[in-house]
Amino acid sequence: MQETRGPLTGIRVLDLTRVLAGPTCTQMLGDLGAEIIKIERPEAGDDTRGFAPPFIPNTKESAYFVGVNRNKKSVTVDIAKPEGQALVLKLLEHCDILAENFKVGALAKYGLGYEQLKAKFPKLIYCSITGFGQTGPYAPRPGYDALIQAMGGVMSLTGEPNGSPQKVGVPVADLFAGLYGCIGILAALNHRNATGEGQQIDIGMLDTHVAWLANQGMNYLATGENPPRLGNQHPNIAPYQEFPSKDGYIILAVGNDPTFERFCKAFGQEHLLSDPRFATNAIRVQNRQLVTDTLTPVMKSKTTAEWIEALEALKIGCGPINTLEQVFADPHVKARNMVLEMPHPTGETVKVIANPVKLSATPPTYRSAPPVLGQHTAEVLGGLLGLGEAEIAGLKEKGIT
Numbered sequence: 001m002q003e004t005r006g007p008l009t010g011i012r013v014l015d016l017t018r019v020l021a022g023p024t025c026t027q028m029l030g031d032l033g034a035e036i037i038k039i040e041r042p043e044a045g046d047d048t049r050g051f052a053p054p055f056i057p058n059t060k061e062s063a064y065f066v067g068v069n070r071n072k073k074s075v076t077v078d079i080a081k082p083e084g085q086a087l088v089l090k091l092l093e094h095c096d097i098l099a100e101n102f103k104v105g106a107l108a109k110y111g112l113g114y115e116q117l118k119a120k121f122p123k124l125i126y127c128s129i130t131g132f133g134q135t136g137p138y139a140p141r142p143g144y145d146a147l148i149q150a151m152g153g154v155m156s157l158t159g160e161p162n163g164s165p166q167k168v169g170v171p172v173a174d175l176f177a178g179l180y181g182c183i184g185i186l187a188a189l190n191h192r193n194a195t196g197e198g199q200q201i202d203i204g205m206l207d208t209h210v211a212w213l214a215n216q217g218m219n220y221l222a223t224g225e226n227p228p229r230l231g232n233q234h235p236n237i238a239p240y241q242e243f244p245s246k247d248g249y250i251i252l253a254v255g256n257d258p259t260f261e262r263f264c265k266a267f268g269q270e271h272l273l274s275d276p277r278f279a280t281n282a283i284r285v286q287n288r289q290l291v292t293d294t295l296t297p298v299m300k301s302k303t304t305a306e307w308i309e310a311l312e313a314l315k316i317g318c319g320p321i322n323t324l325e326q327v328f329a330d331p332h333v334k335a336r337n338m339v340l341e342m343p344h345p346t347g348e349t350v351k352v353i354a355n356p357v358k359l360s361a362t363p364p365t366y367r368s369a370p371p372v373l374g375q376h377t378a379e380v381l382g383g384l385l386g387l388g389e390a391e392i393a394g395l396k397e398k399g400i401t
Contacts, residue, residue: 006033007362011189013097014088015039015072016079016112018046020145020171021129021205022101023068024178029097029185030071031355031364037091037380038069038371042076042399045373059346066350066370070342073368073376076401083400085110090385092121097185101129104139114200124198125188129181133204143205148173152209157216160231176212177205230288238284238291242321243299250304252295253317257281262314267298342369377401 011034015026023046030036040046046069052062078084089111092098098117100107107113114126128134131143149155149167159166184201192198210217216227219235227235232251234240239260240253254260257280264272272278272294277287284291299307304320311318322330328339337354344350355364381387381401395401 005362006031006365007359008189009033011035011097012095013037013099014091014095016088016098016100016102016107017129018101019048020068020174021177021181022099023048024175025127025129025181025185026072026099027068027070028179028182028355028357029099031357031366033362033365034097036072037095037376038072038074039077039079039088040074040373042078042374042396042401045074045076049373056344056348056350058348059344059350061344061346061350061370061372066352069370070352071365071367072371073380074371074374075377075380076374077377078400079107079110079112081400083395083398085112087381087385087395087400088112091380092117092124094384096123096189097125097127099127099129099181099185103142104128104130104132104134118198118200122198123192123196125185125192125201126198127181127185127188127201127203129177129203129205131205133207134200134202136204138206143173145171145173145205148205148209152206153213153217154209157227157229159229161229163229165229173205173209176208177203180208180211233288233292236285237281238288239295241292243292243296245299245302245304245307247303249321250299250307251317251319251321252299252307252311253319255317259316260284263311263316266310266314269295269298340366342366344369345372345375374401 008029011029013026013029013034013036015022015036015038017023017026018040026036026038038046046065048065048068049062051064054063055061056063056066077087079088105113108116114128117124117126130139131148132138132141146167149172150165152173154172155165155167158168181201181203184203188199188201216235219227232242237253237255240255242249242251254263260278260281261273264270276283277290278284302310308318308320320326327333333339338356339351340354341349341351350369352370354366357364378389378392381392381395382389392401
């Protein structure tokens with residue numbers, strides 16, 4: 001395993017997260033060098049250990065769990081029991097950050113809420129990721145990715161114009177919440193370095209979802225009109241969409257008027273340049289159906305590969321619509337080392353998707369594969385807390401670890 005120091009080497013995180021949003025956050029911290037102590041329920045563990053099939057080949061580990069839990073130490077503790085709560089408090093004496101994604105108020109029942117801890121641990125950075133944040137009328141509600149995509153508006157924007165609303169094919173509400181949580185933690189660490197003061201980070205999945213509505217959210221704020229579903233078309237640029245080719249589909253992204261002029265001159269469409277309905281991007285957006293109908297037979301005249309070769313030569317944005325098999329076989333994806341193999345404690349080698357953050361001086365490190373349940377319980381309780389073998393065995397017998 002890599003031993004390279006990362007920018008967060010020396011930072012220790014007590015990870016009380018599970019499923020996806022929280023583990024995404026803590027895996028990013030782990031990739032950047034932080035030591036992550038992942039607290040899991042005895043016997044059951046993180047819910048995603050059971051989100052299968054598929055399993056990693058020749059193991060009982062779910063692909064879902066393995067995807068967001070590398071660089072973590074698995075320690076089993078039943079925080080519902082007083083002895084388990086006492087262990088967590090002892091661990092916090094050695095930690096810089098607590099990350100959690102329990103329902104609002106749930107950890108307070110165990111004496112582990114932020115208000116209960118901040119006096120004893122004034123330097124603690126406490127990151128809470130929930131569906132709706134710590135305040136507001138929806139705060140007590142549970143948060144689920146599809147629910148947040150629906151309530152946050154993105155489903156109203158996604159899908160064919162005459163079809164039903166669609167969610168994005170990956171759980172973006174969870175992922176964005178985890179990444180915003182990581183950003184908040186990094187900012188809080190910088191603040192603590194300057195002042196010695198910890199703080200709570202309140203991440204609501206609905207908040208982060210609203211934040212990344214981006215140009216579509218701004219389109220609404222500017223006009224007061226709900227943006228329509230446009231399928232694969234762009235709300236502010238035309239043509240910028242998928243077209244059928246001779247043998248499949250292709251994305252054509254004409255980002256400005258000079259690019260549209262190059263396209264027309266190169267592919268026998270010069271007459272469009274004198275047609276006022278195609279004169280500028282703003283006018284083409286107003287006439288998007290005409291643009292689509294006019295260019296569709298043109299795009300059907302070549303195969304996807306032929307179009308990509310011709311368009312790339314003219315520096316016109318284009319690309320195939322890849323399956324995941326094609327994505328992971330893509331030479332650029334391979335050149336960027338976006339898949340890596342790690343030796344797993346089961347004895348197998350597991351493939352995982354690499355961290356996309358490329359740092360020139362302190363790149364992400366891949367020190368340990370996602371752990372099996374409870375793999376590091378004895379190591380952490382013995383090494384960090386100084387418990388003896390008999391004490392650790394006694395905790396296990398009582399179902400605390």
